[in-house]
Amino acid sequence: MSDTNSDSPRGDLVKLPRTRGNPRVGLVNLGNTCYMNCALHALSMTPDFSRQLLLLDSPSKMIVQMQRLIALLHFSKYSKIMPTSVLFATNRAMFTSGLQQDCSEYLGHLLNLLHEHEKVMGWLWPSNATGSSINWVESLDLLLPYSNKMSIADRSFSGQLSNIYKCLTCSYESSNPNSFRELQLAFPEGKINQKSRKPNFTVQGLLDLYCTPEILDGDNKYACPQCAKHCKGERQIKITEAPLNIIITIKRFNYNRETQLRTKLLHKIIHDDMITLDLYDSQTLEQTYTMHYRLYAAIIHVGYTLDSGHYYIMARDQQDNWFKFNDSKVAHVKPTEVRNLRSPNSAHVLMYHLTGKSDPNTEAAEPVVIPIPPVAPLKLNELPTRLHDFVKRNIGK
Ligand SMILES: [Zn+2]
Secondary structure (H helix, E strand, O other), X not given: OOOOOOOXXXXXXXXXXXXXXXXOOEEOOOOOOHHHHHHHHHHHOOHHHXXXXXXXXXXXXXXXXXXXXXXXXXXXXXXEEOOHHHHHHHOXXXXXXXXXXXXXXXXXXXXXXXXXXXXXXXXXXXXXXXOHHHHHHHHHHOOOOXXXXXXXXXXXXXXXXXXXXXXXOOXXXXXXXXXXXXXXXXXXXXXXXXXXXXXXXXXXXXXXXXXXXXXXXXXXXXXXXXXXXXXXXXXXXXXXXXXXXEEEEEOOEEEEOOOOEEEEOOOOEEOOOEEEEEEXXXXXXXXXXXXXXXXXXXXXXXXXXXXXXXXXXXXXXXXXXXXXXXXXXXXXXXXXXXXXXOOOEEEEEEEEEEEEEEXXXXXXXXXXXXXXXXXXXXXXXHOOHHHHHHHHHHOOO
C-alpha cells in the first residue's frame, strides 16, 4: 500500500497517440484481454458506480489503479490507454494473460475484489459526498434501501432475493434469503428451433421464467421437515430488494463431454430496451412494487464456444448516445445495432439501470412510475486531490 502517490512503476496507463475517429477512450488488448476490457468499459459506463468509485479516498493500491483507469476513460484526451496496471492488480491464476476467459466471471471477480478491498480499509463513504451526490443518495434512499449497503459494488449492483420452498403435500413453506450481484437467466428446457429467423426469446421472458415457480419432483423432491420425507414440492424466487443496476448473464454455454468444450446456445433473443421486475416484501412475501429498468450496456460474445472467440461491448451514455467499444476501437452505433445482432454475435451480459417504480395494485389503467433521479455526471474538478493531480498529469493534449 506504499506507492499510491507515485505513478505506477510498470509504465502502465501509457498514453498512446490520439487517432482520429474514437469518440471515447479505448483500451488496448494485452493478449486476449477483451473480457477484461469489456468489464472495465461496462463499469465506467455505469454512472453511479464510476461516480462513487472516483470520489472514494482509499489507500488500497488496487482501488487506486481502478480509479486511475476509470478516470482516464472519462477524462483522457488520448484515443486509447493500456490497462496493464489493472490487469496486474486484479489478476489471479485463473485469469491468465493470453487465455480467453468468461467476461461475466471476470466482472463478478472484479466486483468481489473491490468489495473486499473496501472492507479491509473499513467502510468509507466517498470523500466529498456533499453537493450533488449526497442529494442524490438522500433522494434515492426514499426509493430504495441504499445507504445500508456498505460497498460501492453492493450499492450499485446488489439486490436480495428469497428462495421459497413449498411442500405440495402439507403446504409447509420455508424461505432462504440470499443476496446477489448478478442474475443468471437460462433458456427453457425442451426443443428450440435454432434456425428460426425470428427471435424465440425476450430478456423479459427469460426473467419472468426465472421468477416462475418450478416443480420439484423425481430425484429433485423437496425434503419437507413437516412430513419428514421427500415430497413433491415447488420452488420460487422472489426479489425482495431491487438492485440499482441489474447484471443479467444469459446462460448460453453447455459443457460438451465429447469435445470437452463449452458449446454455445445460439438462440436469438430480443434485447428489450425496458424490463420490469416484481418486488416483494421480505417478510410477508407479498408484491409491493414493480421496478422499471432500462438497458444501458450489452457485452457481446462472438464465436461458437466460450473457450474461443471475442468480446466487445455496446453501451449508452447519459445523453443516450450508444457506443461500440471493441478494445482500442470505439465507434458510435445506433441503438438498433444492439437489437439486431447476427449469429455468432450474441449478448452474454446485459446491464439495466433502474429508472423508476410503480404500484402494481393501482386501480389506474396506466401505472404511475415514480422516477429514480439520475446521477449528476462527474466533473474533473470534483475528483479527490491525488486522483485529480494524476489525471491532470496524464490527460494528454
Ligand atoms: Zn410436507
